[in-house]
Amino acid sequence: MIFKRTIPLLIVFGIGVLGFMQYYVPHPWSTAFRDEMTTWGMVIGGFATFLGIYSLSHMHATRILRQVPGWGYSIFVFIGAIGMIAVGIYSDIFGPLASGTKHEVDPFDWGYDNILIPCSATVFSILAFYMASAAFRTFRARNLAAGLLLAAAIIVMFGRVPISESVSDWLFNDRMVIPNLSKAIMDYPNLAAKRGIMLGIALGVISQSMRILLGIERSYMGGGD
């Protein structure tokens, strides 16, 4: 019990309080402590990469071994990962297979520029189709609140693109009427709502942090209590 619960709780409490206090104590010891802790944090963050690689490999290897529906796609995860790691090691001028000079056409950069960037951008751009379809199906003025949301969405959507300036000029003889209306929605109702949400989240984070520091919240240690 001492090693599983008490000591981890004391470590969390001690490091948490010291991490909190260093914000308010400008003493050189406090600064040195922060410097040391941030270095540790960066090293631990580096290890998260290995954890991610293990987790991804384990998940896709299991899918292939069990031949679950769509397991063929998992093979591409390994082809892509191993392929990029191999050309990355080969391309690194300081790496184990280095020729000592930078390759004129770096195979790693070529793969990144010609495979990863277009594939990622394509997948992300599909969002535009889903958004258009979802907007068509969901933005309905069924009641007053939905009508207000619909009006605000149309004004902001239209006011953000250059054509709104030409239309404003044609309708109101002033280029900036619709863009300014769009800006007013973003500057006031949007700002107020966002600030409220952010303050709520911040208060939640503070209270959750206090619960962890004081040992009330222990689910991060496992066991679910």
Added chain:
Amino acid sequence: MRTSQNRPQHYELIRRIIYVGIALAVILSYFIDYRQKFTPSPESKKVFDKVESLSPGDHLLISIDYDPSSEAELYPMCLSLLRHCFKKGVIPVVMTPWPGSVGIAKKGCDEAAEDANSMFGKKVVSGKDYAFLGFRPGATNLILKMVDNLKGAFDKDYYGQPTQGMEALAGVNSLKDIKLLVDLAAMGTVEWWIAYGADRADIPMATGTTAVMTPDLYPFYQSNQLIGFLGGLRGAADYEKLLEIPGRGERGMLAQSATHVLIILLILGANIHMFAGRFGRKNEGLS
């Protein structure tokens, strides 16, 4: 429950028509060589003015917090910022806390360096006229470390050159020595940089984000924690217009106008259809 299997057939047809319409609006817009007139937003202008106010030799830090999926919106911003720096002789310091973003950061530096030669007749060299520090893990810890000791956080640049004694980083020991911090983000890193970087180092900060993230920036902008921001592709287009170097941002404005208008027409059409249906049912009930 309505699923894709038992959804009425006309729904599927409408969905396909919408997809084809959006595809055509985007693709055809890129074949039309027409530049729309627009006025840069005050938020974008403040970012531009701040960079414009920097003196040659000042340092501007750009954190690349986006991956290739957001390249379309954020890469033009990165390119314009770097071009502006090279034009003015400001020294950009480029880094990323994301391993997947190193390639896109390097691509930006390489392209802007080539442009500096072709556009301004300046030969810019890594380590001398700009610093590309590459990737380090640690996220918020990395930012905190940079506030205390930037060269400790990045002991070598991407190319393996030691940062100690690097000409491009002369006079820069910590984030406090940076004159402007710009976070180009498609992730929730803007708040990290504000809380752990700009506020602690007491330096001005600006940001460029994807359009969907832009509404989140207004509270920080109003409280002056951000001096300005570039919002989505329109923000990139604003910066290109202010810099008077057209690029992919301005080129994309026609496609963005076309798709926004199409979506608005679709929404209005759906609402007219809904109200017409209600009106018809009401009349049937009366008769």
